Amino acid sequence: MRIRVRSILTIGFGIVVGLFALATLVTIGSVSRVRNLEGNLAHFDHAKHEGHLTLSAVQKAFMHQSRMLIRGEPSDMDEYNEACRAARQRLNQLEEASRSVGVTEGAEDIRRTFDELERYFGEAVLPALGESRSEAIGYHNHLAALTEHAGTINEDLNFILEERAADVRGELESVLKLTQAATVTMLSLSVLVAVIVAVALVRFIARPVAELHRALNAIGGGTMNVHVTAGGPSELVDLAHGFNDMVSALQESRRLIAEQERRAAIGELAAGIAHELNNPLGVIRGYLKVLRKEVEGEQPNKDIDIITDEVNQCQRIVQGLLELARPQALEKQPTELVGLVREVLERLDKARAAEGPTISFTPAAPAIQATVDGQAMKRVLVNLVNNAGDAAGPGGEIDITLEESEGLFVISVSDSGAGIPADIRDDLFKPFKTTKPDGTGLGLAISDALVRAHGGRIEVADGAKGGALFRVIVPITSGAGAET
Ligand code: ADP
16 A cells, blocks of 8 residues: 555654644643742742741740849830730741641641740749849749740751752752653654654655656657656656656657658658559550550450550559548548448449359348448448458358447458468558559558548457458547548
8 A cells, every 4th residue: 555645744744743742731731840849949938937037036025034034023024025926926927837838846836835935934934023033043044945945946847848848859850850851852753753754755755756857858858768667655656657658648649640640741642653643554555445456356465465454453553542642531421331331242242253252241230320431431341351352262251240339330351261461461551562463452551541530440350260350440420521
């Protein structure tokens, strides 16, 4: 099975476009994945930032607690309360930010520690403000330890967040690498396929087209012996076959035109010669008559008989040449062929010697109509039957059939003679090819020209009775009216 141009283009460009589309989809998909991961990283940073802010808010509250402890009086209560409120707000934001990245423990622990710091200050430290220095140092140490604990928790939280962020960064890195590898692979593949398609186009399409182009140029330059090799997709194979057929047809029609021109030239020349010979031959015949009268009664005049025979032969040749020169002057009209054949046979029967061959005629139908020049067809038939009679000889047989099929009629004449002599078989229809002592060799040439003028042909084969078989094949309607 041969592939078509359309298939090559569709498959090739389909693969290239498909790979481009895939590369685009992969890129778009990975861009959105990268965006997600970068968003996650931003959330981690945000959570860490919130942790720092929360810790400094807690430290600020502790700072107010320390100041009040040092002063021994609740002098900073307003600032302290404000710092506590700010620290709680920060704690809420830290919890929210941690939750958004899936980490809950740290923020809750800091809250618990801050609750304890606040509770301890409110319940134990505040009522004891202004007491001894050593007790104040103990309170301060406890409050500092709680604040430090909050800082440690925040460090742990930071560590967890950093670890998770590192995982996300790793994932981001591998997504980028994978995307890069997939995009490069698919783009390289599509370039490779594009190159393969281009090579296939050049090999399977451009080359045969170039060969056709060269062949066309050669024909344009007058070289008719051109043949293109049928290769490539089926359309180009069909084109190459069509081209070769066209060249063959062109060669055949050139040959036919040359043949027709040759025949026309010979015909013209023959007609000229025949016309010029006719008059002198007439004069010779007249003088022969006079001569015969003058020597009448003296002795049997053999020489005059020989001259008369030869002059008659010359006149037959001249007559034949004239017929050969004007075979196309046909007057075609509707003619009934069965009757026409019978008429010819009756006339020949009267003219032939009694011991001549037996003639049988078998028409396929009682009547067969065709548009032909009746006189020309009779001339052809007379010639073929006379030849068959000469070949079959006394006591021989001639079979004639007439049939009609597919717009053609066929008259077959076969005989029981020895068949066509091998030495003239190839040139049978050329003028002056004869094996008979008194033959002109013009009968078949004239018949062939007349049948061709009807758009038909004469075929020769071996007949069933050992002799030759001539088949006259002519279109039933080869166009009415006179032809020139
Ligand atoms: P002619 O009859 O004057 O020779 P034709 O052109 O009619 O010219 O025939 C040419 C030659 O073809 C004949 O001389 C003969 O050798 C051969 N020929 C024609 N018809 C037959 C036939 N039926 N059987 C054998 N040979 C034939």
